[in-house]
Amino acid sequence: MDCRETRTLLNAFHDGELPAADRARVEEHLRGCPECGALLADLARADRAAGVPDPGPAYWDRFNARVMDRVEREADGPGVKVLRPKGGWMREQLRYLVPAAAAAALVLVIVHYGGLRPGTPTPATNPAVGDRAAPDSAGEPMAKAGPGPLVTEKPGGATAARRIQSPVLTEERSAAVPRVERDRLPARPSPAGNEEAPRERAPAAPAAAPSPPPMMSSKRSPDRQEWPGAGTGKVAAGSVAPPAGSPPVAAPEGTPPGMHAERMKMAGAADRVAEQQAAGKAKSASSPCDLARTLAEREQMRDAEAAQRACLAGDRNAPSREKGLVFLAELLDRQGRFSEADAVIAEIEKKYTQSRSLDLYLQQRPMVQKQPKAVPVTR
Amino acid sequence: MRADLEEAKDERLAALAAGGDRGAFEALVTRHRQAVYRLCWSATGNADDADDAAQETFVRVYRSLPSYDPGRPFGPWLRKIAWNCGLTVRRDGNAGVPRVAEGDAPEAVDPAPGPEEAAAGNEERRRMEDALAALPAELRMVMVLRAVEGLSYAEIALTAGIPAGTVMSRLSRARTRLLAALGGSS
Numbered sequence: 121m122d123c124r125e126t127r128t129l130l131n132a133f134h135d136g137e138l139p140a141a142d143r144a145r146v147e148e149h150l151r152g153c154p155e156c157g158a159l160l161a162d163l164a165r166a167d168r169a170a171g172v173p174d175p176g177p178a179y180w181d182r183f184n185a186r187v188m189d190r191v192e193r194e195a196d197g198p199g200v201k202v203l204r205p206k207g208g209w210m211r212e213q214l215r216y217l218v219p220a221a222a223a224a225a226l227v228l229v230i231v232h233y234g235g236l237r238p239g240t241p242t243p244a245t246n247p248a249v250g251d252r253a254a255p256d257s258a259g260e261p262m263a264k265a266g267p268g269p270l271v272t273e274k275p276g277g278a279t280a281a282r283r284i285q286s287p288v289l290t291e292e293r294s295a296a297v298p299r300v301e302r303d304r305l306p307a308r309p310s311p312a313g314n315e316e317a318p319r320e321r322a323p324a325a326p327a328a329a330p331s332p333p334p335m336m337s338s339k340r341s342p343d344r345q346e347w348p349g350a351g352t353g354k355v356a357a358g359s360v361a362p363p364a365g366s367p368p369v370a371a372p373e374g375t376p377p378g379m380h381a382e383r384m385k386m387a388g389a390a391d392r393v394a395e396q397q398a399a400g401k402a403k404s405a406s407s408p409c410d411l412a413r414t415l416a417e418r419e420q421m422r423d424a425e426a427a428q429r430a431c432l433a434g435d436r437n438a439p440s441r442e443k444g445l446v447f448l449a450e451l452l453d454r455q456g457r458f459s460e461a462d463a464v465i466a467e468i469e470k471k472y473t474q475s476r477s478l479d480l481y482l483q484q485r486p487m488v489q490k491q492p493k494a495v496p497v498t499r
Numbered sequence: 500m501r502a503d504l505e506e507a508k509d510e511r512l513a514a515l516a517a518g519g520d521r522g523a524f525e526a527l528v529t530r531h532r533q534a535v536y537r538l539c540w541s542a543t544g545n546a547d548d549a550d551d552a553a554q555e556t557f558v559r560v561y562r563s564l565p566s567y568d569p570g571r572p573f574g575p576w577l578r579k580i581a582w583n584c585g586l587t588v589r590r591d592g593n594a595g596v597p598r599v600a601e602g603d604a605p606e607a608v609d610p611a612p613g614p615e616e617a618a619a620g621n622e623e624r625r626r627m628e629d630a631l632a633a634l635p636a637e638l639r640m641v642m643v644l645r646a647v648e649g650l651s652y653a654e655i656a657l658t659a660g661i662p663a664g665t666v667m668s669r670l671s672r673a674r675t676r677l678l679a680a681l682g683g684s685s
Contacts, residue, residue, distance in 0.1 A: 131671045135645060137652050166674035167646035169627035169681055172537040175546060184528050187557045188521065194558060458590075459660075465637070466665045473668045479676075482635030489590045 121149045126156050134163040408434060409444070416451060425451040442468065446477045453488050501526075509573035517564035524564075527573075528557050534648060535581045541643035542585025544632045552588040556581040578658045582640070589636060630680035638673035645670055 126149045132138045133146045150157050409431035415424035428448045432441065445468045452461035468478050481488075504512060504526040512530075515523035532553065539552035559580050567576060631639060644650045644658060645666075652663040659666070 131667055131674065132652075135652065135667075135670070137667070162678050163674055165681070166677040169630055169677045170642045170646035171624075171627065172540045172631075172643060172647060173546065173628055174533075175536070175550070179550075180532070183532055183553075184525055187528050187554060188525060190554065190558045191521070191524070191561045194562065458586075462660070466661050469665045469668045470662070474672065474675075479635065479672065482637055486589055486636065 121145045123149075123153060123156055126150070126153070127159065130156070130159060131163065134160060407431065409440075412447070412451075416447075416454075421451050421454045425455070442472045442475055443477045445471075446475070446481045450481060450485075450488055453485060456489075458489065510569045510571075513564060513567055513573050514569040516561070517567060517569075524561060527560075531574075531577055532557070535577065537643055537647055538578065538581045538640065539585040539588070541640040542582065542636055543589045544636065544639065548588050549585075552581070552584045555588065556584040559584060575654065575657055578644075582658050585640070586636075626681060630677050633680060634673055634676060638669050638676065641666055641669040642673040642677070 126146055129138060129142060129146055133143060138146065150160065408427040412424045412427035412431055415421075415427055425448065428444065428451055432444050432448065435441070445464055449461045449464040449468070452458075452464060465478065465482075468475055472478065501522055504515075504523055507515075507523070507526070509527065509530070512523045512527045516527060535556050536549055536553040539556065540546065540549035543549050543552060556577075560577060563580070567573075631642070634642065641655055641659065644655045645652075650658070652666045655666045656663045661669075
C-alpha cells in the first residue's frame with residue numbers, strides 16, 4: 121500500500137471503520153512512513169478541537185425544571201400550546217401562503233377584468249371593491265401570522281416566538297401579493313417609469329370618474345422595499361420585467377386604443393431592458409444552463425430548477441457539473457425543499473470528495489434557507 | 500431520582516413515561532440532556548440556540564412518546580429528534596452566524612483549570628471553539644457525533660439520513676478544515 125491509498129483510508133482507519141484486512145495493510149504502511157503517521161496524529165488533534173463548550177452546572181441545575189415546566193403546560197390542555205405549530209416550517213408557510221396567493225389572484229382578476237388598471241377609466245362600483253380588496257384579503261392572513269398559533273411560556277419564549285414569526289411574515293410579505301402580480305403582470309416599465317406613468321396617463325382618464333390611485337404601483341412599492349436584494353437595480357428591474365420575447369398583451373375590453381398602444385410601447389421598452397440585463401449576465405438564455413441562472417435571478421425558482429436539471433442532464437461529464445449540482449441544491453433550498461437539497465449535497469460529496477464549491481455554499485446555506493428570495497449565491 | 504429508575508434501560512423508561520410517569524421522563528432527560536445539548540449546539544453553533552433546540556427536543560420527545568416503539572432502541576430515536584430540532588432552530592433563528600459576544604446565555608464554563616495553565620489553556624480552547632463554530636453545520640454535526648459522542652459511521656448515517664460514505668467524506672473535510680483553522684496540516 122502506498123501513501124496515496126493510505127491517505128484515502130486514513131479517516132476510516134482512525135475511526136475504526138476499516139475492515140480487518142485493510143486495517144492490517146494501513147498499519148503495515150504506517151510502520152514505515154512517518155509522514156502518514158503525522159497525518160494520523162493530526163486527525164486525533166482535529167478531534168480534540170471538536171469539544172462543545174459546556175454550559176456549566178448552573179445551567180444544568182435549571183434544565184430539567186424548564187423542560188418539565190413546558191411538559192406540564194403541554195399536558196394542561198390543548199389551549200396552551202408552547203411549541204411551534206405542528207407540521208413544521210413548510211406547512212406553516214403554506215398555511216398562510218395559500219390564502220395569500222388566493223387573495224392575490226382575486227386582486228388580479230379584479231384588475232384584469234374589472235377595468236381597474238392604473239390610469240384606466242373605472243366603473244363607479246369598482247374603486248370601492250378594488251381599493252379594499254387588496255389590503256383586506258392580503259392583510260387577513262398576515263394578521264393570522266401574528267402570535268395566533270404561539271403562546272409564549274417563558275421569558276425565552278418571546279425569543280422563540282419572534283424567531284418563528286419572522287420568516288413567516290417576511291416570506292408572506294414578499295411572496296403574497298407582489299410575487300404573483302409580478303409573474304402575471306404584463307410588461308411594465310422600470311420603477312422610475314412606474315412613477316411617470318400615472319402622470320402621463322392622467323389626462324386620458326374621464327373627468328367624471330376620478331382616476332384611482334395606481335393601485336399596483338402604490339401597493340408594490342413598500343412591499344418590494346422589504347425584499348432582500350430589492351434595492352439592487354438588476355434584481356428589481358429584472359424581476360419586474362417579463363422574460364424577453366413575451367407575447368404581446370391584448371388590450372382589455374374598454375381600454376382606449378391610444379392607451380393600449382402606449383402600454384404596448386412601455387412593454388416593449390421593458391422587454392428591451394430585460395434583454396439588455398439578461399445579455400449583461402449571460403450571453404444568451406438559449407441553453408438551459410443560462411436560462412436557469414436568469415430565472416433564478418428573477419426568483420422563479422421552480423422554473424430555474426427545471427432548467428438546471430435539464431442543464432445537468434444535457435452534459436453529464438462537463439467539468440462544471442460540480443458547480444451545477446451545487447446550484448441545484450441552492451435552488452431546492454430556496455424552495456424550502458431542504459431534504460431534497462440534502463440529497464443533492466450528498467451526491468456532490470460522493471462524487472467530489474473535496475468540493476470547494478460545496479464548502480462555500482454550505483457556509484452560505486443557513487442564510488439561503490432563511491432568505492430564499494435573495495440573489496443566488498452560487499454561480 | 501427514584502432508585503428503580505436509575506437502573507432502568509432507556510426503553511423501559513420511555514414506556515413508563517408514555518404511560519404518564521413523569522419521574523421516568525425526567526430520568527430520561529437527566530440521562531441524555533448533555534448529549535442532546537451537544538448535538539443541538541453542533542447544529543446551531545451557539546449556546547443560546549442550542550438551549551432552545553435542546554428544550555424543544557425534550558418537549559417533542561414527550562409529545563411523541565405515545566408513538567415510540569419500546570422494542571426499538573431509544574438513543575437513535577432521540578438523536579433523530581434532536582437533529583431535526585437543531586436544524587429547525589438553525590433555520591428559524593440567527594444560527595449560522597456564530598455568536599461569540601459576551602453575555603450569551605448559557606455561558607460556557609471552564610472545567611476548573613489550574614492557575615498556571617489557565618491563560619494558555621483558555622486561549623487554546625477558545626481557538627478550538629472558534630474553529631469548530633466556523634465549520635458549516637453539516638460538517639460540524641457529523642464531527643461532534645463522531646469525535647465527541649463516539650458514534651459509528653452507521654449510527655451517524657442513521658441520525659443524519661445520509662449514506663455512510665458521505666459521513667466519511669464529511670468527517671474528512673471537517674478535520675481538514677479544523678486543522679487549517681488551528682494552524683495544522685493534513
